Amino acid sequence: MSAFFLFFMTMVFYVIVFWIASLGLDLVWSRTGIPLFAYYLYVAVGAYLTGLFSLPHVPLQNGVGNLFGFNLPGLLALPLAAVVTGLFAMFVGAVFMRRLRTDYLAVVMVAVALVIWDFSQNDITLVSGNTGLTNIPLPLAGVLHININQWTYLYTGVAFVWALALWWIMKTVSNSPTGRVFRAIRDDSVVAATIGKNVYRYQILSMGIGGFYAAIAGGFLAQLATSWNPSSWAPFEVFNVFTMVIVGGVGSNLGMLVGAALLQVLFIQGPTYVASNYLHSPTFETLAAAAIGVLMWLSLWFRPQGAVPERLKSTAWYLGREPALQETINPDLTVEERA
Amino acid sequence: MTTQPTTPILSTRELRKSFLGVTAVNGATFDVPRNLITALIGPNGAGKTTVVSLISGQIKADSGQVTIDGADVSGWPAHRISQQGLMRTFQLSRELGGMTVLENLMVSARRQTGENLVNVFLRPGAVKKEEAALAARALEILNRYGLYHLRDSRAQALSGGQKKLLEISRAVIADPKILLLDEPMAGVNPALIEKIGEYIIDLRDGGMSILMIEHNLGIVEKICDNVVVLAEGRTLATGKMSELRENEDVVRAYLGEVINADNGR
Numbered sequence: 322m323s324a325f326f327l328f329f330m331t332m333v334f335y336v337i338v339f340w341i342a343s344l345g346l347d348l349v350w351s352r353t354g355i356p357l358f359a360y361y362l363y364v365a366v367g368a369y370l371t372g373l374f375s376l377p378h379v380p381l382q383n384g385v386g387n388l389f390g391f392n393l394p395g396l397l398a399l400p401l402a403a404v405v406t407g408l409f410a411m412f413v414g415a416v417f418m419r420r421l422r423t424d425y426l427a428v429v430m431v432a433v434a435l436v437i438w439d440f441s442q443n444d445i446t447l448v449s450g451n452t453g454l455t456n457i458p459l460p461l462a463g464v465l466h467i468n469i470n471q472w473t474y475l476y477t478g479v480a481f482v483w484a485l486a487l488w489w490i491m492k493t494v495s496n497s498p499t500g501r502v503f504r505a506i507r508d509d510s511v512v513a514a515t516i517g518k519n520v521y522r523y524q525i526l527s528m529g530i531g532g533f534y535a536a537i538a539g540g541f542l543a544q545l546a547t548s549w550n551p552s553s554w555a556p557f558e559v560f561n562v563f564t565m566v567i568v569g570g571v572g573s574n575l576g577m578l579v580g581a582a583l584l585q586v587l588f589i590q591g592p593t594y595v596a597s598n599y600l601h602s603p604t605f606e607t608l609a610a611a612a613i614g615v616l617m618w619l620s621l622w623f624r625p626q627g628a629v630p631e632r633l634k635s636t637a638w639y640l641g642r643e644p645a646l647q648e649t650i651n652p653d654l655t656v657e658e659r660a
Numbered sequence: 661m662t663t664q665p666t667t668p669i670l671s672t673r674e675l676r677k678s679f680l681g682v683t684a685v686n687g688a689t690f691d692v693p694r695n696l697i698t699a700l701i702g703p704n705g706a707g708k709t710t711v712v713s714l715i716s717g718q719i720k721a722d723s724g725q726v727t728i729d730g731a732d733v734s735g736w737p738a739h740r741i742s743q744q745g746l747m748r749t750f751q752l753s754r755e756l757g758g759m760t761v762l763e764n765l766m767v768s769a770r771r772q773t774g775e776n777l778v779n780v781f782l783r784p785g786a787v788k789k790e791e792a793a794l795a796a797r798a799l800e801i802l803n804r805y806g807l808y809h810l811r812d813s814r815a816q817a818l819s820g821g822q823k824k825l826l827e828i829s830r831a832v833i834a835d836p837k838i839l840l841l842d843e844p845m846a847g848v849n850p851a852l853i854e855k856i857g858e859y860i861i862d863l864r865d866g867g868m869s870i871l872m873i874e875h876n877l878g879i880v881e882k883i884c885d886n887v888v889v890l891a892e893g894r895t896l897a898t899g900k901m902s903e904l905r906e907n908e909d910v911v912r913a914y915l916g917e918v919i920n921a922d923n924g925r
């Protein structure tokens with residue numbers, strides 16, 4: 322029972338973390354129209370930085386070591402890493418969005434992510450190559466003197482609080498005039514520029530926010546695993562997040578939770594648990610992972626709007642709080658009556 | 661009326677643009693006077709749409725100069741030219757398809773407090789208030805152009821004629837000094853053509869300056885104060901429609917052809 326409960330809470334943790342990750346991708350991709358296939362690069366940067374900020378400095382020795390380490394408390398290392406990753410994402414955006422059309426950008430970003438991933442495997446001077454970062458401290462565990470199980474329950478709660486805050490922020494951004502400009506850019510960036518919006522600036526802003534969200538997710542993943550290495554962010558991982566966004570419903574904040582839950586429970590964590598406890602068959606796990614591709618295809622085919630479709634904002638939504646304004650408009654006066 | 665001559669709201673000087681060796685615009689030079697409706701006419705492929713895109717910054721000119729209200733905007737990016745007080749519509753309507761009709765207008769309004777995220781979080785009250793007022797203004801414009809009943813529809817669901825009206829509404833909410841219309845009446849039924857003509861005249865009477873591309877010379881004669889003729893990327897002539905009918909170059913290059921086509925109908 323206790324083993325199952327630990328598995329369950331770990332799964333909830335993953336659902337929460339990937340809710341955060343898909344919120345960020347949804348903003349950049351579905352709401353701003355940038356096909357950011359390098360999204361997992363930001364997850365990885367956030368994870369590495371969270372690790373480095375909370376680890377002590379280990380000088381390079383026998384191929385193991387890290388460039389720097391700040392020994393910061395994990396709860397602080399995480400947001401700090403996310404801010405730095407957000408700035409990094411804005412910088413990358415500023416460089417690549419300057420000249421490239423978004424469809425070329427998609428290809429270039431895939432290449433950039435692959436090159437950096439490959440580099441991270443071979444370079445041992447920065448973050449120990451394939452060994453990666455290990456022994457990333459569990460935040461609060463030392464202070465509160467709790468064991469790993471208790472820590473998992475506690476930190477799932479911490480992640481949930483983060484997720485709620487990030488969900489509220491994303492909701493506020495997407496409901497705002499700024500979010501409307503993002504959607505205008507997604508629908509037609511030429512029109513957005515024509516009506517006076519600085520498309521480049523908004524694209525960079527969107528990438529920055531997306532990078533922040535990706536990094537929070539990455540930091541949580543690294544802290545839960547107490548490690549981060551190239552196999553933690555294999556190139557295909559990003560497609561899981563894309564699938565969560567598609568299955569959940571592009572442009573829908575709650576849809577992202579549904580997408581993350583569906584994939585983690587039915588296709589990732591669930592099968593892993595079943596495979597290791599009952600079937601003892603890694604093949605099953607692999608098949609479940611492969612089924613994600615089928616899920617994406619089925620979803621696009623049968624329900625392209627996703628589980629929770631994007632909700633359009635109605636006139637009533639915009640006027641809701643100012644009922645007096647509704648009277649200034651005569652809804653019955655249509656063009657037919659004017660004629 | 662002042663006795664002093666006013667500078668044109670818009671002028672182009674020696675605009676040139678070629679695409680992979682095809683010269684689309686080849687020295688277009690003309691002025692658009694204030695507070696009038698100016699027609700930009702010329703045969704298919706004369707470079708009219710390209711000229712409009714060069715003025716509004718969607719396409720970068722190879723050379724030449726564009727002045728808006730006295731400011732040299734040559735080489736500026738589209739959004740800055742727009743902010744200078746210029747709006748345009750597209751020959752093939754470009755609606756923001758995934759957004760509602762109401763939002764298509766709201767997003768187009770100038771200087772919104774909530775377009776800065778700092779304000780979104782630090783001054784939510786001001787942003788909310790501005791949004792409601794903006795929605796009300798957008799609804800009035802939709803009502804004026806007969807789109808009120810479509811306010812909450814996705815813009816991609818609109819018909820061709822409705823999209824033309826949406827493009828005009830979206831430009832109008834920004835209250836531009838100069839409005840460029842690329843064939844606002846193409847593919848629209850005769851009753852709506854009449855209406856759009858009235859809308860354009862109303863905008864001029866409200867103080868706007870307008871440059872519109874139009875093939876139908878009957879409409880040009882009826883609603884335009886001034887005409888610029890473009891042929892092979894060059895300004896062939898400018899003046900009143902009645903004067904241009906006397907101009908042999910113009911008749912040879914364009915009018916003769918169109919008049920014959922009109923008779924053929």
Ligand SMILES: Nc1ncnc2c1ncn2[C@@H]1O[C@H](COP(=O)(O)OP(=O)(O)OP(=O)(O)O)[C@@H](O)[C@H]1O
Binds near residue numbers: 683684703708709710
């Ligand atoms: N993006 C482009 N790439 C290549 N050639 C182009 C491009 N845009 C325009 N052209 C060419 O430039 C010339 C002028 O085109 P433009 O669309 O400006 O003409 P127009 O006067 O608006 O014609 P119409 O009355 O048919 O709309 C044409 O020969 C066209 O093929």
Ligand SMILES: [Mg+2]
Binds near residue numbers: 708709710751
């Ligand atoms: Mg044209």
